[in-house]
Amino acid sequence: MAASLLLVHASSYDPPVSFVPLYLVASVGIIVAAAVVPLLPAEQFTGGFCGGVYAFYAAVVAMMVFFTGGPSSELYVVFFPLLLASALHGIWRVVLAVLAAGLFCYGLAVLPGLLESGTGEEVAASVFYRLGMLGLTGLFLAYASRGVAGPGEEDRGMVPEDGGSVLMEQAEEEISAPGGAPVAVILVDPGDVRDLDLLLDRIEARIGEPVPLDEGNLFGMVVGGVDNAGAESAARRTLAAARSLGAGETRAGAAIYPRDAASAGDLLVAAGKALEASFEVEGPSAIAISGRNAPEENYRAAR
Numbered sequence: 001m002a003a004s005l006l007l008v009h010a011s012s013y014d015p016p017v018s019f020v021p022l023y024l025v026a027s028v029g030i031i032v033a034a035a036v037v038p039l040l041p042a043e044q045f046t047g048g049f050c051g052g053v054y055a056f057y058a059a060v061v062a063m064m065v066f067f068t069g070g071p072s073s074e075l076y077v078v079f080f081p082l083l084l085a086s087a088l089h090g091i092w093r094v095v096l097a098v099l100a101a102g103l104f105c106y107g108l109a110v111l112p113g114l115l116e117s118g119t120g121e122e123v124a125a126s127v128f129y130r131l132g133m134l135g136l137t138g139l140f141l142a143y144a145s146r147g148v149a150g151p152g153e154e155d156r157g158m159v160p161e162d163g164g165s166v167l168m169e170q171a172e173e174e175i176s177a178p179g180g181a182p183v184a185v186i187l188v189d190p191g192d193v194r195d196l197d198l199l200l201d202r203i204e205a206r207i208g209e210p211v212p213l214d215e216g217n218l219f220g221m222v223v224g225g226v227d228n229a230g231a232e233s234a235a236r237r238t239l240a241a242a243r244s245l246g247a248g249e250t251r252a253g254a255a256i257y258p259r260d261a262a263s264a265g266d267l268l269v270a271a272g273k274a275l276e277a278s279f280e281v282e283g284p285s286a287i288a289i290s291g292r293n294a295p296e297e298n299y300r301a302a303r
Contacts, residue, residue, distance in 0.1 A: 002031055004075050008068050015069025022067040029060040047165055051094040054086050054188060055101035063198030070113030071123045076106060076130050080137060087141035089165065090265075095145050099138030167211045167220045171264035174224040175257055183257040184231035185271040187213075187220045190242035191249045204239050207234050220271070228289055231256055235287045243285070251278040255290035 005026060008017050037053065058079065065073040079102045086098040110127050167185065174183040188210075193199055196217050200210045206219045221236050235252040240251045253275025261267035270290045280290035 001026055001033070002076060004064060005070075007074065011230070013068075013074070015072040015074075017069065018067040022064060025060060025063045025067065029057065029159075032056070037157040042166070042221055045166075047089055047091045047094050050089060051086065051091075053095045054082055054094070054098040057082060058102040059105045059203075061102075062109040065106065070126050071110045071243055073109075073115070079106065079134055083134070083138050083141050083227060087145040090145050091165070092142040092145050095138060095142040099135065099142065103134060106131065106134070118172075122187070147203065167213070167222065168264045168268055170209070170211070170222040171257070174222055175267075177224065177262055180260070181225040183267070184221060184223045184226045184234070184254055185220060185257075185267050186231060186235050186254045187218065187271045187275040188235070188238050188242070189251045189275065190217050190219075190239070191247040193217055193242050193245050193247040195245055199242055199245050203238055206241070207237055209234075220268075226256075228256065232287055232289060239285050239287070248284065251275060252287045253278050253290070254287070260290045267274045 005022075007013060007297045008022070023303060061075065061078045061082070064078075066074045068075055082102065083095065083098060086095045089095075106119075114124055114127065171183060171185055174205075190196070197296045200212070200219065201209045203221070208223050210221045221238075222236075226234065231254040235254055239250040239252055253271050253273070254272055255261060255267050255270035257267050260270045269272065274288040274290040278286040281288070
C-alpha cells in the first residue's frame with residue numbers, strides 16, 4: 001500500500017490521480033490490515049477466511065487502480081504478490097478464488113475507462129494483456145500450490161482444509177521444537193455428541209487444545225512427547241469424555257512423528273487414514289493407530 005502511494009506521487013507517473021478518493025480507499029485497507037486483522041485469534045485464520053481477506057484486498061487494489069488512471073494505471077502489479085500470498089497456503093481453491101476476485105475487480109476498475117470515447121486500441125490491448133498475464137499467473141500458482149503444503153490433493157481430501165491448516169501449524173511447531181520428542185496427531189469423530197463446545201472445553205482442560213475441522217463434529221489435536229501408548233491413552237480419554245456427554249459411536253485415529261510420517265502434512269494424512277480405518281472396526285468405539293511400515297489395511301485398532 002505504501003509503495004503504491006509513493007509510486008503515484010512520483011513525477012514519472014503520468015495517468016491522472018484522484019488523490020482524495022485514493023487516500024480514503026488506502027486508509028480502509030491500512031485500517032483493516034494494521035488494526036483489525038492482528039486483533040483476531042489465530043484460529044480464525046483458516047484457508048477460507050484468508051481467501052476472503054485476499055478477495056477484499058483485491059477489491060481495495062482495484063479501487064486504487066480506478067482512482068489512479070484506470071486502464072493506464074500501473075498499480076495492477078499489486079495483484080501479483082496477492083496471488084503469490086494465496087498460493088503459500090497450499091490450497092489451490094483459495095488461489096482460484098483470489099484469481100477470480102482479482103480478475104473481476106480489475107475488470108470493473110478499467111471498464112469505465114475502456115467505454116469512454118477516444119480510448120485507443122493500444123490501451124485496450126494493454127488491459128487485455130494484463131488480464132491474460134494475471135490469469136496465467138494465477139493458474140500456474142494454483143497448480144503449483146498443490147505441492148506447497150506437503151501432501152497431494154488426493155490425500156489432502158482426508159483432512160478438511162480450513163481446520164487442517166491450523167492443526168498442521170501446531171504439528172509443525174511441535175516437530176521443530178528442540179529435543180526431537182515424538183509428536184502425535186489425533187483425529188476424533190465424537191459422533192452425535194449433545195454439547196460439542198462443552199466436550200472441547202473438557203478436552204482442552206485435561207488433554208490438549210482441540211481444533212475443530214469444519215466437517216461435522218470432527219476435530220483434531222496435537223500431543224507432543226508421546227509414544228504409541230501415550231497417543232492411545234489420550235484418544236481413549238477423549239472418547240470417554242464424548243461418551244459421558246451422550247455420544248453414541250465414537251472413533252479416533254492417531255499417527256506419530258517421525259515413525260509414521262516425515263512432515264506435518266504427511267502426519268495429518270496418516271492420522272486421517274487411521275481415522276478411516278477405525279470405522280472398519282465393529283463396535284460403538286474404536287481407536288486406530290497408524291503404522292508407517294504396515295499396509296493401510298493393517299492399522300492397529302483398539303476398542
